[in-house]
Amino acid sequence: MKHHRRRTDHISHERWLVSYADFVTLLFAFFVVMYASAQMDQRKAGRLSVAIESAFQQLGIFQADGHKPGKTPHAIPLSGNRTPGGESQMKEDLSAVQGELETALAGEIKRNEAALHLEPDGLVISLREAGFFDSGSATMKAQGENAFGRVAQILRQHPYGIRIEGHTDTVPIHTSQFASNWELSTARATQLVKILIEQNGIAADRLSAAGYAEFHPVASNATSKGRQLNRRVDVVILTVPLPSKTERVS
Secondary structure (H helix, E strand, C coil): CCCCCCCCCCCCCCCHHHHHHHHHHHHHHHHHHHHHHHHCCHHHHHHHHHHHHHHHHHCCCCCCCCCCCCCCCCCCCCCCCCCCCHHHHHHHHHHHHHHHHHHHCHHHHHCCCEEEEEECCEEEEEEEHHHHECCCCCCECHHHHHHHHHHHHHHHCCCEEEEEEEECCCCCCCCCCCCCHHHHHHHHHHHHHHHHHHCCCCCHHHEEEEECCCCCCCCCCCCHHHHHHHCEEEEEEEEEECCCHHHCCC
C-alpha cells in the first residue's frame, strides 16, 4: 500500500507587512498634504487637492466620479505661478519695478511726499497727504494726479494685483462728508481705485481697496511729524502675480 503525503498549504505569516506598508505610505502622504496645505494659499491648496485626487484615481483608490474635495473644479491647471526659485525671481522683478517707480517719483520722494519700501506683502508706494490730498478731503490734488498718473503707467506694465490702503492719524474728523477717519481713509482708497480704472484703464479685477483709519501707523502720533507720515494712501503691489483667466476658480 502506498502512503500519500498530505499536502499542506504554505501560510505566510508576513502578509500583514503589505497592508502595514500601504498604511504607512498613506499616513506619510497625509502629513505631507497637511504640511503643504499650511504653506499655500487657498488657490494653490485647491490645485494641490486636485493633483492628489488625480493621483489617487490613477492608482484606483478613488473612482473618477468619486470624492471631489470642496468645489474645486478639475479643470484647474496644476501648474502654478511659482516655480522652484520663483520667489527670488519675483523679488527681483519687484526690485526692478521699484527702480522704475523711484525714477518716476524722484521729485516727490525728494520732497518727502512719497516713499517706497518692500514688505512681505509686496512693494509699498506711500503717497503722503501733504503731496496728494488736502486735509480732510478725498479729492486728489492736481499735482498729485500728475504724479499718480506716472505711477499708473508703470502699474499697467506689470501683471501684479494691487491693494490700495487709506490711512489717517489719530486726530478725529467729523464733517458733513466724513463722520470719522474710517470714512475718510476708505474714501481716499476707493478714489485711487476709481482713477486707476476710469483714467488709466487698469482692469478692476486687479484692484482692491481698504480703509484702516488711524490703526496702522508707521510713526508715532505724538508728534506733528509722525502724524504727517501717518496720513497717507499706500499702493501695495502684491507679491504674487494674478493668475491667467484659465487658472482662476469659477
